[in-house]
Amino acid sequence: MELCLHYTKDRDLVQAIWLEIEKKYSGKGRHYHNLFHLESMFRELENVKSHTKDDHAVSFSVFYHDVIYDTSSKSNEEKSASFAVERLQKIELNPDMVSRVEAQILATKSHHKSDDTDTNYLLDADLSILGKDSADYFDYTRKIRKEYALYPDILYKPGRKKVLKHFLELESIFKTEDFRDKYEQQARENLAAELNLL
Numbered sequence: 259m260e261l262c263l264h265y266t267k268d269r270d271l272v273q274a275i276w277l278e279i280e281k282k283y284s285g286k287g288r289h290y291h292n293l294f295h296l297e298s299m300f301r302e303l304e305n306v307k308s309h310t311k312d313d314h315a316v317s318f319s320v321f322y323h324d325v326i327y328d329t330s331s332k333s334n335e336e337k338s339a340s341f342a343v344e345r346l347q348k349i350e351l352n353p354d355m356v357s358r359v360e361a362q363i364l365a366t367k368s369h370h371k372s373d374d375t376d377t378n379y380l381l382d383a384d385l386s387i388l389g390k391d392s393a394d395y396f397d398y399t400r401k402i403r404k405e406y407a408l409y410p411d412i413l414y415k416p417g418r419k420k421v422l423k424h425f426l427e428l429e430s431i432f433k434t435e436d437f438r439d440k441y442e443q444q445a446r447e448n449l450a451a452e453l454n455l456l
Contacts, residue, residue, distance in 0.1 A: 259272055259275060259276040259281070259321070261314060261317055261318065261321075261353070261393055262349050264314065265349045265350055265351050265410065265452050266349040266350060268349075269351060272294070272349070272414070275349070277281070277442075278331035278345075278372065279321055279325065280293065281323075282325045282327075283295075283325070283337050285297065286309060287325075287404075287407075288405070289401040289402075289404040289405050290398060290401035290402050290404075290405055291324045291327045291405065292425070295324070296320055296321065296421070297385040298386065298387070299319070299320050299384060299386070300320060302383040302386045302437075303317075303320070303380075303383050304378060306379055306436050306437075306441065307438075309375065309428075309434075309436065310376050311376055311377065312355070312358065314355070315355050315358045315359050315362065316360045316362070316376050316380055317371065318342065318346060318351075318355075319342075319359050319362040319380050319389070320362055320380065320383070320402045322338055322341060322345070322359065322363055323338060323340075323363045324338060324366075325337075325341050325342065325382070326341055329405055329406050329408060329409075330408060331346055332340040333365035335363060335366055336364065337363050337365075338363050339363040341357075342356075342359055342360060343356055343359075343360050344364055346359060347392065350435060351359075352445070357369075358374075358376075358384070361374075361377070362374075362377050362380050365421075366373060366375050366381065369384075369385065372433070375434070378433035378434050379433075379434055379436075379437075380433045381436035382433055382434050382436075382441075383437075385431065385432065386437065386441060386442065387439075387449070388431060388448060388449065389431075389432075389437075389441020389443075389444045389445035390427070390441075390448075391444070392447075392448060392451065395448040395452075396448075396452075413456050418452075418456060419453060419456050422449045422452060422453045422456075423453070425445075425449055426446065426449050426450065430442060431445050431446070431449075432445070
């Protein structure tokens with residue numbers, strides 16, 4: 259993780275931090291929230307790099323936003339944020355940046371529009387799958403269903419419907435103009451199509 263080398267020269271520590279991230283995102287049951295999801299987010303953010311203020315903070319937030327992922331827990335974001343704080347303090351990241359990363363990760367829980375532009379770009383990159391073509395979108399829905407295999411349809415479907423309706427009721431799913439222009443219309447079509455199948 260070259261990013262860490264801006265803050266520490268301890269290559270062993272950097273290697274340990276990266277291997278830990280890799281292991282977490284490659285865990286059993288990570289059908290969607292895996293390294294490919296991170297890679298997709300980085301690709302999306304690369305396209306809007308000129309609009310973000312602190313690329314390093316956003317990058318750390320991407321790496322850690324789903325580091326703890328347990329489908330039976332309601333506090334994954336809080337746990338992921340705490341995990342990030344602990345690791346980033348080890349590489350002696352300045353406290354302001356650590357706080358920014360923590361806040362950005364916590365923002366992925368509710369996905370509300372933020373006063374912070376970088377946070378909005380992070381949230382939009384996280385949800386960009388919603389606006390992909392329908393084949394990619396339905397591949398994502400199958401992977402999410404696998405992650406929630408613990409729950410029978412009688413429990414899963416009402417929860418999923420609630421999520422889809424929540425997004426469709428928003429004035430705008432995406433917080434930034436860049437992502438709205440690119441994905442909003444297709445995302446609404448995808449969400450409505452999935453809702454009709456449930």
